[in-house]
Structures are given as C-alpha cells and as structure tokens.
Amino acid sequence: MAGLSNSLKDNPRLDRWLKFCDDRTVRVGTGKVELGQGVLTALAQIAAEELDLRIDQISMMSGNTAEGPGEGYTASSWSIEHSGGAIRLVAAEVRELALKQAALRLNASPDELSVVEGVFLRNGTPTDFDYWAVAGDLDLAAEATGTVLPKSSNTYRLVGTSVPRLDLPAKLTGSGFIHDMVLPDMLHARTLRQPGRGATLAALDEAFVRRKAGADISIIRIDNFVAFVGADETAVRAAAVAAADCAVWSDARILHPEQATAKWVAAQPSHDRLIGAPVEEPAGAHGASLTFTRPFLSHGSIAPSCALAVYRDGALTVWSHAQGMHPLRDNIAKTLGLPPENVTCHHVQGGGCYGHNGADDAALDAALLARALPNQPIRLMWRREEEFGYEPLSSAMTVTVHAALDAGGRPRDWTTEIWSAAHGQRPGVGGAYLLAADAMKEQPPERKPFDIPLERGGGADRNGIPLYDIDAKRISYHLIHDVPVRTSSLRGLGATLNVFAIEALMDELAAREGEDPVSYRLSTLSDPRARRTLEKAAAMAGWSLRDAGGAGRGLGIGLARYKNSSAYAAVVAAVEVDEAVRVTDIWCAVDAGLVINPDGIVSQVEGNIVQAISWTLIEEVGFDPQGISTLDWQSYPVIRFSDIPEIHVELIEADQHEALGVGECAGGPTAAAIGNAVAHALGIRICDMPMTRERIMAAALNA
Template sequence: MTGLTFSLKDNPQLDRWLRFQDDRTVRIGTGKVELGQGVLTALAQIAADELDLDIGQIRMMSGNSIEGPAEGYTASSWSIEHSGAAIRVVAAEVRALALARAALRLNAAPDELTIVEGAFLRNGAPSGIDYWSIAGEINLSAEATGTVPPRPGSTYRLVGTSVPRIDLRAKLTGSGFIQDMALPGMLHARTLRQPGRGATLIGLDEDAIRRRAGAAIQIVRIDNFVAFVGVDETAVRAAAIAAAACAVWENARALDPEQAMPDWVASQPSIDQRIGDPLPEPAPDRVSVRFTRPFLSHGSIAPSCAVALYRDDILTVWSHAQGMHPLRENIAKTVGLSPNKVACHHMQGAGCYGHNGADDAALDAALVALALPGQPIRHMWRREEEFGYEPLSSAMAVTVHAALDPAGRPVDWTTEIWSATHGQRPGVGGAYLLAADALKEPPPERKPFDIPLERGGGATRNGIPLYDIDAKRIDLHLIHDVPVRTSSLRGLGATLNVFAIEGLLDNLAARAGEDPVTYRLAILSDPRARRVLEKAAAMADWSSRDAGGAGSGLGLGLARYKNSSAYAAVVAAVEVDETVRVTDVWCAVDAGLVINPDGLVNQIEGNIVQAISWTLMEEVRFGLEGIATVDWESYPVIRFSDMPEIRVELTEAGEHPPLGVGECAGGPTAAAIGNAVAHALGIRIHDMPMTRDRIMTALMA
C-alpha cells in the first residue's frame, strides 16, 4: 500500500505532476526548484525509471505557480523526500493507467505488455502504440489514488546511478540564468533601499541622480520605495550608486557594532521555551560549556535578480526564489492583486543557500512593473545591497550542559540556545517581503516566531543530541529584538548546535580518559549513526591519531540532520600555527536510498567547503549606518588555496527511503574542525570564526 504522500495530498491532480507532450516527451512538474543542488536531475531520474522512459524524454517544469504543484519552499532538504515521493507515486499510477488502456486497445493481457522508452511492446515485439498515441484516452485531470505501488528498487535503471546534471552544459557555455533573460523592450531597474522599517524619505535630489546616470532614466517613487529605470543598464546602475548620497531619510536605522556580537544578542530579552524531558529535581551537577557564532551572510555569488511584466491585468514575475507559490501569494497580498492575477515562474539563479534577497528582488521588480505597465522590467540588486539587506543568519550562543554518571558518561543533557529566528521566509510567521516596509501601509510587525522542532527546528535544529542519554532537552531563548532581519541559512541552528554538542562530547571523552570515537560509540545505539562514525574513522585512519598538542590535530563531528534526515560523520585534519589550515576532510554519509551518487557527493563536498568557510573566516559586522561587510574584501570566504583534500563515501543503505542530504555535513564539519583545533592546540576555541586573533588569544591565555 503506497497511499498519498505529503506533497500529493496538497496537489492530488495528476496533471499538475505529469503531462504527455506532443514532441514525445513527458513534462514532470515539481514545486521544488533548482538551486544548484541538482534536484531537477534527480527528480527526472525518478520519473524516467518509473515510466520506463529515457532521461532525455523527460522535461522538468519547475516552480510554475500556474500549472505546477504547490510545494511551498525548496528548503530543509525536503525535495527528494516530498517531491520525489509524489512524482514516484504519480508516475507509477499514470504508467498503470496507460498500460491498462494499451491492453484494451491491443486486446492483450496487461502482463503481456512492457514499456521501453515510452513504447509498448507486446511479448517483446513492437505493438505500434506508445504513451503519446494513447495519451488522449488517459484522464490526467483525475486525482491520484495512491493505490498503484511504485516499482521495486531492484528494477531501477537510473535511480542509483550518476546521471550527469541536465542543466550543466548550458551553464558552461554562457547561458542558463535569470540574469540572462532578455525580453523585447526590457528595461533595467535598480533600487534605492529604505534604510530600515519606518525610515521616511524626506528629500531626493533627482536632478543630481539623473546627471550622474549619464543617460535618460526614469525614477519610480512609491512612498518610500525608489527605483531607477531605463534602457541603459550602465546608467541605471550609476544612478543607484549615486542615489544614496542624494537622499535624505528620517528615522533611518542605526546600528551599533556591538549588536553584531553573539553575546549582545544573547543578552537581549527573550521568549523562553523548554522542549524535551523535564529537568530532574533537584537539578543535577553539570558540566557546562558555552559556544558562539556570529551573524552570517548567504553570500550568493550573484546579487538577486527578477524580471516582471504587468500586461493585460496579469502580473508575471520570473524569479530565482525558493518557492513560486508562496511568492505569488506574498506579492499578490503586498500589491493588492488577487493571486489569480499573479503568475510566478522560476528561473535559475546563483546558489542562495537559504533565504537571501531573491524573494525581495521579485517584489521590487513587480512594483516597478506595476508602475510601468506593458514594459518588462529586469531588476537586479547591487552587491552591497545583497550583503546589506538580505536576511542574515542569526548570531547565536549555545551552552551545553551535561550531568555525568560515575563512568563519566552523560545521563542528563541540556542544549541551551540564544538566537533570533531562523524562519522568516515571507508568509511564514507573519514575515513579509522587504519593500512592503516602504509602502504607505506597511504590514504589521511580525510576531516572535521560529520554526518549531517538529518541523525540523530553526534555532533548535539538531539541539537534541542523537546519543543515548536518559534525559535530553533544549532550553530555547528566542530573541525577538535584533536590529536586522534574520532567516534561514543552510543548516540553520544545526551548525552551532552540532559544533557545541560535539565539542562538549570531546571534552567529556578527555575527562573520562577515552578516545573520542570509543566514547561516542559507548553511548550510541543507532546502528546507522554508528556505521557512519566507524566508517569516517576508518577512512581517516583514526586509530593512528596521536596525543595532539603539537600543532596538528584530528577531530570528528557527527549528526543526523534535523534528527530525521541524512547521517553524516566528518573527520577533519588541521594544522594550526597562527591560523587554522584544514588539510584533509573525510566524510561518511548515510542518505538512505541514493538517487544520484555523484550529485549527492557534490552537495556534500560543497556543504563541507562552505562549513569550513563559516568556521574559519565568516563574520558579518555592523557599522553605525548598517551592515559594514558589504563586499568580498570585508566578508572573505574560502578560496582555492584554502582547499583541503576532501573524501566522501556513502554507506550502503538502499533499503531505507531517500533522505535529504544537502545540509547534513555542515554541522559535523564545523564540529570536526573545532575538535581538531582543540586536539592540535590542547586548548579549545569556543567561538566561530576561528580567526588568527582568536588563535593568538587562545595561545596567549
């Protein structure tokens, strides 16, 4: 019995997911979008297998708010688990419907028929009919029943193989991105950003801006929203650069560099919540260690971009945001149109790694398009706008508390977390699109909200250790009043929570006089977690690890992402003098059934590289007038010469359902580096990023 999966309950109609097209292809719809993670290739593999098609016969239609399924945001590593499961069920059902029609047409028993590349064979011989010749007889406007079991795993042809990415060739030869869209008569646009909610524009020297533009531009002003628009992108960009100095604002947001510090965030008033087991009475004696990380930027390599056109009462928006159905709702609500007058289409952009400026740029483009009907508007943020106005990942502090038994093993555990929200995607918890703040009637201020743990958690993500401990809980201090917008960055709270949990575990192992792997295995009964830990240790030749303290170290980190998704164990080797250099990373992952092994390894490698960057060098700083880290010099990220050797291996787990993998290695990588540095120095550094200053301070102490 298969039943209806999560996404299918929301979108039961078959043709949302699957249509036969005249060019002998099959269009597969998904609400999940390509962010560089290879999801469209993986979903095409699932569909092709289930339908007995060649991969080249599949056309993916992704993120189409008119014709495609609504699946919320492409987030939290749910795409394969949700969209993949739905496509599998729909494809199996449509295949069965087609087979039944074909059997009727051929006066054959269904078990005489097989399908090869979409053509029906009768007892192995061509029958003259295929999916497309009987497509008209299949009612795809019907709802899925979930009664046709998908094929057994033993019959997969494409699932489990490394089919090359279907989008990569175009991207290697100069096309494939929303930034490349060119519609007839298209105008370019840039914005002057309102410096914070409540800021009022009281003066704008439009003449000076026009002079600096150097060519004709239009200036679109809607309350406190300002855009510069014209045929000539160079002029429009020059206008936007000049505009900041030509604008006078009242009530502009003021920041204090101190507010960027995790300790400042943690000292703010909070809404407190205990999740998990009650604290025993009396409270046990505990070992407690505090860890922090700063605000982080998504740092997309491209500033956000959108194209919009308002014509014949329909507002069409092309966007690289992570969910086209939510975007349609949010834009319609903001501009006062009915959702059925707004169409949102996904176009690929640069990697976003979470909620960056993409959604906000789409509203910007829509506002300009509504002001200039009939003219396509290509709106692009500036680099400093992306760094300065995208939602940040919240600075956090985590204190982990463990009570120990006589053998030094934890029997009671609290992960105490101070953080602003990690869940402020538009439409979630009262959050909205950025430019809505600039309009005459801004939406009500959002209420304190973060993603609940049962939906994967925000700040709390991976706050519960996966180890066997009698009582485990999270004490969350959710901070509402931080002066910047915060939202989801790959991994959310898991990065620091895993860094902290695994850091304390290494301390506890040392107290008990045990090896970190041995210590963990003694309190770890989950066989899949044990397997990745043992595998990573073997890959890294862990047993030859020395006593440490001499400047080179080996450390490990382990987690199951969201406590429900892929398992990852990471071992990192570091060399530390004044700075930390990661020389080698070994990673073992259990992702259940793997759709595309090479694509999965590519994601894990990327997650590891990004986590090294977070752990060693990334930190958003505030200035008095806004975010101070607005370019790649002030916000450095990892480069080629910092690159370690990275080896990733997958454990055999094909009997388990597929698990989301794109975020599973980040926390364990950060933890592995933290533990390796502690091993190398004999001193633990508790604060990310582990910069030269922090190393020197630790060495002097």
C-alpha cells in the same frame, strides 16, 4: 488519501505533475526548484525509472505557479523526500493507467504488456502503441490514489546511477541563469534602499542623480520605495550609487557594532520554552557545561539577486530565482492588492543560495516597477552592497550544553540551551513579508516571535537534541525577537552551532575519562546506521593512528543525523594551527538511504563541507551606525579555492532504506570536526566562531 505524501495531498491532480507532450516527451512538474543542488536531474531519474523512459524523454517544469504543483519552499533537504516521493507515486499510477488503456486497445491482458522507452511490448515484442498513442484516453485530471506500488529498488536501471546534470549545458554556455534572461524591449532597474523600517525619504537631489547617470533614466517613487529605470544598465546603476550618496532620510536605522555580537543578542528579552524531557538535575559536580557562539552570517551569494516582471492587462508575470514560487505569488499579490490568480511566478535558476537571501525581495521590487510601467518588461538587479546590506541574515547564536553524568562518565541528562533570533522568516512564514512592503505607506504589522517548530525540522533548535543514548534530553530555547536586522534561513539553520557544541562537549567528556573520542561516542550510541557512519569516517581518516596532539596538528571528528530524521554524516578533519587554522584534509561518510544520483550527492556534500569551513574559520557580519558594514568581499571574505582542503566523501550502501535529505547533512559535523581538531592541535578549545587568528591568539594567551 492517507497513503499519499503531503505534496500529493496538497496537489492531488495527476496533471499538475505529469503531461504527455506532442514532442514525445513527458513533462514532469515539481514545486521544488534547482538551486545548484542537482535536484531536477534526480527527480527526472525518478520519473524516468517509474515510467520506463530514457532520461532525455523527460522534461522538467519547476516552480511554475500557472501549471505546476505548489510545494512551498525548496528548503530543509526535503526535495527528494517530498517531491521525489510524490513524483514516484504519480509516475507509477500513470504507468499503470497507460498499461490498462493499451491492453484495451490491443485486446490483451495488462500482464502481457511491458514498457521500454515509452513503447508497449506484448510478451516482449514491440507493438504499434506507446504512451503518446493512448495519452488522449487517460484522465489525468483525476486525483492520485496512492494505491499503485512503485518499482522495487532491485529493478532500478537509472536510479542509483550518476546521470549527468541536466542543467549544466545551458549554464556552461552562458544561458542558464536569470541574469542571462532577456525580454523584448526590456528596461533595467536599480533601487535606492530604505535604511530600515519607518525611515522616510526627506530629500533626493534628482538633478544630481540624472547627471551622474549620464543617460536618460526614469525615477520611480512609490511612497518610500525609489527606483531608477532605463534602457542603459550602466546608467541606472550609476544613478543608484549617486542616489545613495545624496539621499536624506529621517528616522533611518542606526546600528552599533556590539549589536552584531552573539553576546548582545543573548542579552535581549526572549520568549522562552522547554522542548523535551522535564529538567531532572543540573550538571553540578558530576557533569560538565560549555558555551559556544557564532556571529550573524550572510549568504554570501556570488550573484546578486535579480528578477524580471511585466504587467499587462491587469495580469502580472514575474521571473525569479527565489525558492518558493507559490508563496512568492501570494506575497506579491497581497502587497500589490492583486487577486492571486492575476499573478504568475516562474522560477529561473540563479547563482545559487541555500536559504532565504534577497531573491524574493528583488521579485517584489521588479513587480512594483512593472505595475508602475505597464506593458514594459523590467529587469531589476540588486547591487553587491544591497545584497550584503539588506538580505536577511542568519542570526547570531549562543549555545550552552549541559550534561549530568553517570558513574561511568556517560551523559544521562542533557540540556542544550539556545539563545537566537528566528531562523524561519521566509515570506508568508510566521507573519514575515517582503522587504519593500516596509516602504509602503500602509506597512504590514510588526512580526510576532516565531521560529520553525521542531516537528517541521526546527529553526535555531535544529539538531539541538543529541543523537546519543541519553536518558533525558531537552532544549531550553530563548527566542530573541528584537534584533535590529532581518534574520531568516541559511543552510542548516541552527544545526551548525548546535552540532558544533554537542560534539565539542562529547570530546571533552571523552578526554575527562581518558578515552578515545570515537570509542567514547560508540559506547553511548545504539543507532546502527549512526554507528556505521561514524566507524566508516574514522576508518577513512586512519583514526587509529591519531597521536596525542598538542603540537599544532590535530584530527577531530563530528557526527550528526540532520534534523535527527534525514541523512547521517560523520566528518573527520585534519588541521594545522599556527596563528591561524588551515584545514588540510576532510573525510566524510554519509548514509543517505536510497541514493538517486551518487555524483549529485557527493557534489552536494562537498559543497556543504566547503561552506561550513568558511563559516567556521572566516565569515562574520559587522555593523556600524550606517547599517551593515560588511558590504563587499574584502570586508566579508569567504573561503578561496586555494584554501579548500582535500575532501574525501564516501556513500554508505543503504538502498534498502528510503531516500533521505542530504544537502545540509555535513555542515554541522564539519564545523564540529574542525573545532575538535583545533582543540586536539592546541590543547585548548576555541568556543567562538569564526576561529580567527585573533581568537586563537587570545585563547593561547589565556590558556
């Protein structure tokens, strides 16, 4: 099985991936899930292409632990590379098995047969046989061999076209999200959140809570996990709000404002390691160093986390919008002490979140209540305050980039030094667990320091190695373990600040040599795809007309290959700066290799750009003694539609290459382009994100 992808090695049976259904469709299974990125449409295109079917002859089954393949988490822009690659191989192999079976039935050579919309043609003439006529004779319980070559890209008819999104009709008509899901006799639930690991509920005025609810509710307490359940959703929400006001906790978590800063995080004890080339020499007199920071960030999920669960006859069924149904099943089973085979998890699409928000935790909340109330479907949704206050955050970071230079002013030795808490703590990864497990009498053990290894994409160190031609490159990583809040994955992980820092220093080195930033980059960049992407973005933006800057208007550029293994993206940003930064235009060029759905990729890149603008200019989590203080859209604002610039995205023709993960490729280059544009506009560099009015004014006063 050496020729199989990891997804097929882990899920070798063909019937986990593909099934011929009685309604004359083909059900295609995937462990990857739809988060708003359009991945199910793209995967359906891949399957339909290999099977010679119409797109409407494919039905997608996603995130189903009972029947579908387990592919871990939908993360790191791997869905097309991993699941798409597996589906392509499976569909090609099943098509060949079906052709051989049809040839036997028709007493023909397989070479005489072709397939059009599932019907077998013999020498171009339709026969009475199709896939469904021979499906019963196919052994799909067999394991994939990976020996059947998929189609050549020059024969594609669906792949490479902008097939309309399959998930949009339901979403546009009010039935596409888990929040819309209704089960018979369903009860609603809200929680009283434990304020930190080890906090104990000392008192709760249940009579007061019931009065405030204004309708019949049940109060469920399991150790220090408390929830309110009833038929009236408004009543259980009112109960949760009242309980938060009157609950008395001992040993509650206390936070301090300074703990929310990157400076405080970087000052904590760390676990240190060196990745890459040994240290040759410091920057010294013939080099340069700059330090950059960003704060803790929230996912800012528009829809609060939600889950449904029912427990019947010893079996638990959970519906969730989390990003990995098989890991979720295993973690729920472990926490509840159930055999994994007694837990089934189904993915239902949510409001969208690129990273690890509260969805997994809400699923355990619902599961705990379902077991406490057997045979009763439970719908549990977090309140907005919970979503901001208890989801895992993206860690605050500090990054210092050091470059030693050669005689021509080009970097010959580079160190990216990073201080950060972990970015990879999804449940089951590195000993991480679901939130309510902390409230149980027998708590899980403390987590040990862990972040995603660089060979699997990296965590805080993601994209810490520059793409440029430098003799010696390394990352000095200081992993901080003891931060007072949970940290985990947010779109791009550490790549955003790492690219921001690397590209800022490249601009500074170009300025030191009196050279144009694009020309300087090209002089130390041999990767032809990277060069082409950079040149394309510069041409799109009219870079050759860029002025000297310093008059409040600026043009900046950023370049990266996501994880140094996925899609290439170059971004140019135009900004106007007075007391605040306004991004007026963005130009982005992307090389994603073989493009499955052009509209889908452009939408993904545009969304990534918008989110990166928001991170760079606005978003910042705050702490106070009661906990996280940024609990609503006033205290944690995100970018408004009125502040979104004109965005121009172009895809570079690269169909001769394999499809590359694209969903997170533009985030770091966008942040870098904005940072460099602001420096061009002001003549001074803002090194701390977000680049707020206060930071701009302070930098101007200190210039």
